[in-house]
Amino acid sequence: MSGLTFTPSPGARPLSRMVRIHAAMETRLLLRNGEQVLLALVIPLLLLIGGARSGDVIDLGSGRRIDVLTPGILALAVMSTAFTSLAISTAFERRYGVLKRLGSSPLPRVGLLLGKVLSLITVIAVQLALVAVVGLGLGWRPTGGVVAGAAAALLVVLGAAAFASLGLLMAGSLRAEATLAAANLVYVVLLVAGAVLLPVSSYPDPMQPVVTLLPSGALAQGLREVASGAGLSLVHALVLAVWAALAAALTARTFRWE
Amino acid sequence: MTAAAVEVEDLVMRYGAKTAVDGLSLTVEAGSVTAILGPNGAGKTTTIETCEGYRTPQSGRVRVLGLDPVSQHRRLAPRVGVMLQAGGAWSAVRAVEMLDYVAALHQNPLPVAALAERLGLGSCGRTPYRRLSGGQQQRLGLALALVGRPDLVFLDEPTAGLDPQARRTTWSLVEDLRRDGVTVVLTTHYMDEAERLASYVYVVDHGRVLTSGTPQELTSARAQNIISFQAPAGLDTVRLTASLPPDCTVTERPPGNYQVDGLVTPQTLAAVTAWCAQVDVMPEHLSVAKPTLEDVFLDLTGRELRS
Ligand SMILES: Nc1ncnc2c1ncn2[C@@H]1O[C@H](COP(=O)(O)OP(=O)(O)OP(=O)(O)O)[C@@H](O)[C@H]1O
Ligand SMILES: [Mg+2]
Numbered sequence: 001m002s003g004l005t006f007t008p009s010p011g012a013r014p015l016s017r018m019v020r021i022h023a024a025m026e027t028r029l030l031l032r033n034g035e036q037v038l039l040a041l042v043i044p045l046l047l048l049i050g051g052a053r054s055g056d057v058i059d060l061g062s063g064r065r066i067d068v069l070t071p072g073i074l075a076l077a078v079m080s081t082a083f084t085s086l087a088i089s090t091a092f093e094r095r096y097g098v099l100k101r102l103g104s105s106p107l108p109r110v111g112l113l114l115g116k117v118l119s120l121i122t123v124i125a126v127q128l129a130l131v132a133v134v135g136l137g138l139g140w141r142p143t144g145g146v147v148a149g150a151a152a153a154l155l156v157v158l159g160a161a162a163f164a165s166l167g168l169l170m171a172g173s174l175r176a177e178a179t180l181a182a183a184n185l186v187y188v189v190l191l192v193a194g195a196v197l198l199p200v201s202s203y204p205d206p207m208q209p210v211v212t213l214l215p216s217g218a219l220a221q222g223l224r225e226v227a228s229g230a231g232l233s234l235v236h237a238l239v240l241a242v243w244a245a246l247a248a249a250l251t252a253r254t255f256r257w258e
Numbered sequence: 259m260t261a262a263a264v265e266v267e268d269l270v271m272r273y274g275a276k277t278a279v280d281g282l283s284l285t286v287e288a289g290s291v292t293a294i295l296g297p298n299g300a301g302k303t304t305t306i307e308t309c310e311g312y313r314t315p316q317s318g319r320v321r322v323l324g325l326d327p328v329s330q331h332r333r334l335a336p337r338v339g340v341m342l343q344a345g346g347a348w349s350a351v352r353a354v355e356m357l358d359y360v361a362a363l364h365q366n367p368l369p370v371a372a373l374a375e376r377l378g379l380g381s382c383g384r385t386p387y388r389r390l391s392g393g394q395q396q397r398l399g400l401a402l403a404l405v406g407r408p409d410l411v412f413l414d415e416p417t418a419g420l421d422p423q424a425r426r427t428t429w430s431l432v433e434d435l436r437r438d439g440v441t442v443v444l445t446t447h448y449m450d451e452a453e454r455l456a457s458y459v460y461v462v463d464h465g466r467v468l469t470s471g472t473p474q475e476l477t478s479a480r481a482q483n484i485i486s487f488q489a490p491a492g493l494d495t496v497r498l499t500a501s502l503p504p505d506c507t508v509t510e511r512p513p514g515n516y517q518v519d520g521l522v523t524p525q526t527l528a529a530v531t532a533w534c535a536q537v538d539v540m541p542e543h544l545s546v547a548k549p550t551l552e553d554v555f556l557d558l559t560g561r562e563l564r565s
Contacts, residue, residue, distance in 0.1 A: 004372050006438040009407040011365030012336040021362045025351075032350050097345030104310050104340035106363045106406070108332055258312075 012106030015114075022107060022115030027122055030085065039080045039187075040127055045134055048073045051197065052138045063199075063228070067142075070135035071223035072196045074152075075159065077127040079196070079216055082120055082160040084187045087167035090116075091179035094171060099257050117164075124160060142227035151232035152223055158240035159219035165247030166215070172255030190216040199224060212236075215243045261324075263288040263410050263441040264309055269318035271304050271465075278304040280465035281318070286458075291432060291442040293456035295449070295551075297559060301465035302445040303343055306412050309443070310340050323410060336364060339403035339411035343418075346399060347387040353398050354383035357405060364406035377401050378427060392419045400428065404435075411435065413444040417451060429455060449552040459551070461558055468558045476554050483522035484549050485530055487541035488514055494537075501533045502526055511556075522546065 012018065030036050051069045093099050102112055132140075142148065170179050190196060194216035195203070203211050211217040212235070222236030264286035271279040279301040286292045294302050307313055308320055311327035311334065320327055325334050347356050354374055361367035374380055377397045382390060390398065396419060403411050416432075417425045432455050435442050446452055452459050453473045460470045469476060491513035498516075499508045506520035518530060527546060534541045 004368065004376055004434070006368070006404065006407065006435050006440050008337075008409040008438075008440055009366040010337040010409055011406075013363055013365060018363050021359065025359050029348055029350055093348065096347065096349060097342060098348055100312070101340075101342060101346030101402070103312065104335060104338065105360060106336040108335075 015108070015111055018107050018111050019114045019118060022112060023118035023122065026089070026116060026119040030089070030119070030123060033089075036085050036089070039084055040077065040123060041130065044073050044077045044080065044127065044131055047076070047197065048131060048134055049138070064139070064141075066135065066138050066140045067228060068199050068224060069197070070131065070138075070140040070142075071227050072199075072220045073131050073135070074128055074156075074223055075216060075220035076191065076196050077131050078124055078156055078159050078219065079163050079190065080187065081123050081127060082163035083167040084183045085123075085167075086116065086120065086164055087170045087183040088180050090168060090171035091174065091176040091183075094257065095176035097258070103257060120160060120164060124156070128156070140227075143229035144226060144231075148226050148229065148231075151226045154232070155219060155222045155226065155237065155240065158237055158244060159215060159222075162215045162219075162240045162243035162247065165244050165251055168255065169247050169251040172251055172257075190214065194220075196220050213239055215240060218243075261288050262286060262321075263290075263323060264292075264443060265319070265321045266305065266309065267319045269305065269308060269320060270316050271301070271308060271313065272316060278465055279308070282462065282465060282467055283318075284460050284467060284470070286441060286443055288441050289436070289439055290457045291436050291444070291455050292458045292460070293452040294443070294445045294460050294462060295447075295452050295555065296445075296462040297447070300462045302462060303414055304465075305462075306414055306443065306445060310338065310412055311335075336406060337409045339406060339408035341399045341403040341411070341413045341416060343414040346402070347395075349386065349388040351387050352384050353379055353387065353390060353394070356387065356398065357401055360402050361405045366407055367405050368407060370405065373401050373405060376427075376431070378424065393421060393424055396420060397424065397428075400431070404431075408440065410441040410443070413442065415445055415447070417446070417448065425451075449550060449555060453551045461555060463559045469554070473551055477549050477551060483546055484553065485518040485522055485527060485544070485546050487516050487530075487534075487544040489516060489534070489539045489541055490514065493539065498530070498533050502529050516541075 048069060052066050107115070167183065170182060174182060193211070194214045195211045196216050200208050200211050200217060200221050212221060218236040218239035222233055225231065225233055262285050264284070266282060266284045269279050269282045270277070282301065282305055294305065296302050304313070308315055309322050309327055311331045314328050322334060323337060327334060354370065357370050357374060361370050374383055377400060379394065379397055379401065382394055387395065396416070400413065400416055403413065417428050420428065429451070432442055432444070444455070456473060458470065459473055459476060461468045491510070493510070493516065495508040495510055495516070499506065502508070502518070503521065503523070503526055506518055506522070506526055508516060508518050510516050518526065531541065
C-alpha cells in the first residue's frame, strides 16, 4: 500500500506563478490541436507565399504586392489566435465544465484571464515572427525603423485586445457548437471582406469607410501604413480601442461561466 | 469542542419557478464524514454547489470554514477540494497532466504519482481525458479534489458509475481522509455507502431535510426488527394484520413483497407462519432483520433510491 497521508496543508501558489502555469497549459493544449495550428500558422503562411507568388491573379492595388500582403497576413495571424482560436477553445472550456472546475481551484478569474492573455501573447509573438521572417524572405521591405516597430506593436496589442474581447463575448454567450461555426464564419468573412488580404483602396468607394471601421480593416490597414512609412494613423488605433472597450464591457456583463 | 466546518441555515434556491432547495439547514462538524442522501432531483447538487460558492443563496445563510463562499471565495478556494458531479477537464488533456496542473496551483500538493497510483489511474496517465472511461474520469475528478491537501472536500456522487472494486478503493480513501482529519461532505444514492462511510447522514427530498442522525440513530429510531417474506401478490394484509399482536402492521411493497413492522417477537413470527399455513401459502425468503438505512429511506420518501 502507498503511505499516502492526506493531512491538510492547503495553500495557493502566488498569483504570478499560477498565471504562468495556466498560460503554459493553454499554450500546450493549443499546439496539440491540429486545427488550431492550421489556423494559427499554416493558413497565414500559405496565403502569404501563395499571394506573393500568384502574379497578378489577385489585384492588390498599387504598390509592391509583398508590401501590401505581409501586413495583412500579420493582421490575419492576430485575428486567428485572438479571435477564432480563443473563442472556440473558451466556448468548449465552458461546455466541458473546465471553467466551472477552475472556478473552485485556487486560480481566481483574474488569474485565468491573465493566463489566457499571456498564452495569447506567446502564440502571437511566434506567429508574427514567422510571418515576418517569411515575408522578409519574399522581399517585404518595411520602412520606418524603431518608431514604426513601436507603432506596429501598439496596433497589434490594440487589435489583439479587440479580437480577444469579441471572441470571449461570443464564447460566453453562445453554445459551443454555435461558437465553433460563427467564429470560423467571421474569420472567413473578414479574411475576404475585411481588408485582410486586399488593401482598403481595392474595395468599392462606398464600402471603404465600413471596411476601415472593422477591427480587421483597422488593424491590417494600420499595419500597412506603418510599414510603408506613412506613420501611425490615430483613426485606426481609435477604432481598435473602441472595439476592445465595447466588447470587453459587454463580455463582462454577459459572460456565462456554466 | 468541534467547530462546524459547514453551516447551512434555511437555504432556499430556485431555478425560475422551480424550487430546488426549500428551507434546508444542515451542519457538518469538522473532521466528520457527512453524507447527504436523497433521490434524483432532491436538491443535493444545488446545495453542495452553493456551499462551493457557485451560487449565491437566494435566501438563508451558508458558511464554510467560517467564511462566506461567494464573497470570501479567494480565501476559501485553496482550502476546499471540489469533485463535480461530471466533467471539468479539457478534452485533450492527459489524465496525469491535468493532475499535475491542478497540483501546481497549490503550495503543498500531494505527490501526484502516488495519488494517481492509489486511485488506479497509473495505467491511463497519458490517455486524453475524452478517451478515459466514465469511471476513470470519475476517479480523476476525485484526485483533483484531493491533490491540494484541502481541509474540507465536497464529493458529489463520488462512486456513481464505478465498478465494485473502484467503489471499494474510493471508500477506503474516504476512510483515510477521515483518519487524517479531512472533513468530507458527500452526496450519494447508495444506502450502503452512507451507512458504511458517514458519521452523520442527512436524508433530503424536495429540497428539504426529512431526517438526520448517525446511521445507528436513524435505523434504531424505527422498529427494532422487521419480518419480511415473499409470496403471491395480493394476500389479504388486513386479515393478516388482524391475526398478529396489536401493534404490528403489514405492508405489501412492491407487490409480492410483504413486510411486518412493529414489536416483532417470536410470537409474532409464529403468528405470521400460522396465518400463512392457514391460507396455504409458502412465505419464501422469510427473514427477521434489523431495518437498514434503505428501509428508513423508503419509509420517509416512499421512493426507490436507485434510478
Ligand atoms: N440549472 C438548472 N436549471 C433549472 N433547474 C435545475 C437546474 N439545476 C437543477 N435543477 C432542478 O433542481 C432540482 C434539484 O436538482 P439537483 O441537481 O440539486 O438535484 P440532485 O439531488 O443533485 O439530483 P441527482 O441525484 O439527480 O444528482 C431538480 O428538480 C432539477 O431539475
Ligand atoms: Mg446531483
